[in-house]
Amino acid sequence: MEFKEAKNKFVQSWGALGSQWGINKTMAQIHALLMVSNQPVSMEDIMDELQISRGNASMNLRALIDWGIVYKAFKPGERREFFTAEKDLDELAVKISKERSKREIKPALKVLKEVSSIEISGAEDEKHFKEQTGKLYDFVLKADNVLDKITEYRENWLTKLVMKIMS
Amino acid sequence: MEFKEAKNKFVQSWGALGSQWGINKTMAQIHALLMVSNQPVSMEDIMDELQISRGNASMNLRALIDWGIVYKAFKPGERREFFTAEKDLDELAVKISKERSKREIKPALKVLKEVSSIEISGAEDEKHFKEQTGKLYDFVLKADNVLDKITEYRENWLTKLVMKIMS
DNA sequence: ATAAACTTTCATTTTTTTTTGAAAGTTTAA
DNA sequence: TTAAACTTTCAAAAAAAAATGAAAGTTTAT
Incomplete structure (x- = not known):
């Protein structure tokens, strides 16, 4: 080639x-x-x-x-x-993460917060809905925060992250 | 609501x-x-x-x-x-990651490996191409390995990851 | 064996997304 | 100020992706 x-x-x-x-x-x-x-x-x-x-x-x-x-x-x-x-790959990854967080994750969190906050009757299906969307909210929030943290590292975060995970 | x-x-x-x-x-x-x-x-x-x-x-x-x-x-x-x-969110995330890795990342890696392996003349633009795609290969490979590692954790990897990163 | 109950397939249609290209807009140099 | 050089916009066209639905396929009960 x-x-x-x-x-x-x-x-x-x-x-x-x-x-x-x-x-x-x-x-x-x-x-x-x-x-x-x-x-x-x-x-x-x-x-x-x-x-x-x-x-x-x-x-x-x-x-x-x-x-x-x-x-x-x-x-x-x-x-x-x-x-x-942008040719620096760490920088590139950070920028893309931030942008996707802003455009997609943040709005999704807003919806999850809203729908998981409804007042419910005692019905089983309503309980389940509230619980499940609540869990989802926590999960997505946590994942989004990981991205924020990563952003703070700036230099070579992926290498450092690999180190941490391997250890 | x-x-x-x-x-x-x-x-x-x-x-x-x-x-x-x-x-x-x-x-x-x-x-x-x-x-x-x-x-x-x-x-x-x-x-x-x-x-x-x-x-x-x-x-x-x-x-x-x-x-x-x-x-x-x-x-x-x-x-x-x-x-x-699947209602367990950790399990869900792991499955989605694995699937995307298989379908998208692995094929991309294959291409990156191929194109970064070309024989080049001394021309500057060719050197740059080889270097840049090589870096990209390393980066993507590393990112994909993080996903694999995460998969090994299985239970509550996100929480554990947050802990590690925060520390 | 057969017919009822259900699921899958896939050629066609519909919807959505992307691209085009010409007109409008902008900037710069003289 | 004007005209050449270049960029952006956006309505219309083209392309791509997704959805439909009826026919074909499967499974199960009798």
């Missing part, structure tokens, strides 16, 4: 993976492309390499920037914008 | 969450419904409560069973099948 083929394979696979994780294919592909690029890449080049339209490129780049994992970069003497991806 | 409303809200929200996590809406809803049900539920009841077709219910139930988080249950004297969900 030579370079171009490998690069293409990586971009395609990363795109497929993205779509299983609630990130759309193009967004993941753009990110993949930027991750393995030495130099900042222009929108033109992205469109060209991924064979996508201008609008698509623009929208997904903006989304990646919103997620905080792609940055605008400027080249001296160049008018147009270039883009780079 | 009263019981029925709360139950409905929970099922709807869990469904929405599911679709952000690569699990389809109905699958997540069925799971939610079973999670908070006191008693095993028949396919008929699921169709009725979620307003979905027989085929849809059948396919998604089967998928949930494949994931190992929903079980068939039999009621004495009843001919048709009933279903229950």
Whole structure:
């Protein structure tokens, strides 16, 4: 396998993976492309390499920037914008975790808190509902806090976590 | 808010969450419904409560069973099948992690290993590609191993993990 | 063996998500 | 100020994913 083929394979696979994780294919592909690029890449080049339209490129780049994992970069003497991806993997993981927590876990917790707080009659099914959603609330809250803690570590948290767990 | 409303809200929200996590809406809803049900539920009841077709219910139930988080249950004297969900949350989390690892992480690792192993010329961009995908491979491998370790804990791993991290 | 009770399958339809591309908007240089 | 260079927006089109439902398949009781 030579370079171009490998690069293409990586971009395609990363795109497929993205779509299983609630990130759309193009967004993941753009990110993949930027991750393995030495130099900042222009929108033109992205469109060209991924064979996508201008609008698509623009929208997904903006989304990646919103997620905080792609940055605008400027080249001296160049008018147009270039883009780079966050390349530090710890930093990347932290940013993605934070963003997903904010967008998905926090709202879910809100619902769980609400529904687990209903006043119930003595009926068995109502008791069970309240108990089960209550447990779920505690569980998700705890899991979310683990993410927060991890974020505090910043540097190399995964390595450190592995150490702790192995010990 | 009263019981029925709360139950409905929970099922709807869990469904929405599911679709952000690569699990389809109905699958997540069925799971939610079973999670908070006191008693095993028949396919008929699921169709009725979620307003979905027989085929849809059948396919998604089967998928949930494949994931190992929903079980068939039999009621004495009843001919048709009933279903229950895994209600222990630690067990549930472990099963979901394992399944996602198998379906998504392992294949991704395979690709990462392949593409990071290419023979390269001395060109800067090729070097960078190899280095970056290599790092990604190590990172993902490590993350996946954390999941495996967690699985070994079995009982209450989340609590124990929180303890370790806090300490 | 057969028919009733139930479940699964899968071609078709529906819904949802993503992409396109042209028009509108913005920025910069002269 | 203006026009060239570039980016964003968004309605419409295309593509992808999910749902339907009727026919085929299974199981069980008699």
